[in-house]
Amino acid sequence: MRWTMLDSPIGVFTVATDGTSVCGAAFGPVEHADTEPADEGARQAVAELRAYFAGERTDFDVPVTVPRGSEFERAVWREMTRIPYGETLTYGEVARRVGDPGAARAVGVACNRNPIPVVVPCHRIIGAGGKLVGFGGGLDRKIKLLELEARVTLQRTWT
Incomplete structure (x- = not known):
């Protein structure tokens, strides 16, 4: 590596x-x-x-190999890659999508353990009610990533 x-x-x-x-x-x-x-x-x-x-790419084509993780974590990380660019899901919604509706906190732990942030977009997962909670890179980075994606999405929608 x-x-x-x-x-x-x-x-x-x-x-x-x-x-x-x-x-x-x-x-x-x-x-x-x-x-x-x-x-x-x-x-x-x-x-x-x-x-x-640079706002020129909205997804990644590079192959990804996840080196570790429990079955649940891997399910959460796969679900993260399905969240469209410029959109967010709550921890609870991700828990429901991976088949364990009561596991919102466990989704948060899986986000924290994500070995490939940005490419596997854990920044797109937010707290209930739209709260920006927790991010391994710090909330300032999470905000910048979400702002980048929102700006690019708006530019592409309106131009």
Whole structure:
């Protein structure tokens, strides 16, 4: 696994690849990370992330390999990838969609353990009543990501 750092509107963002697919991501720098992509998977991931942060891309095509997680966590992470760009779901709604309506808090734990934030968009999950609660990258980053997606969605709708 190799890490590559890139600058973004949410600060340094670091992505891990295994040569062909994304297998991790982190907010901030990671020790021994490259500043230039070292392999095809990293080149594709960095290019797609740069386009996403520039508002030019609304989804990711780069292959993803999730390196860990319980069956429930993996179900939550799959459900996250189904949330359309620019939209949000509540923790409770995600719990219902994965078949455990009483597991809203467990969905929050799964969000916190998401090994590939942004690409697997845990920032699109919000609290009941639209509250912005919890985010491994900090609420300021969650707000910036949601604002980016809202702005791009509005621009695409009205132009």
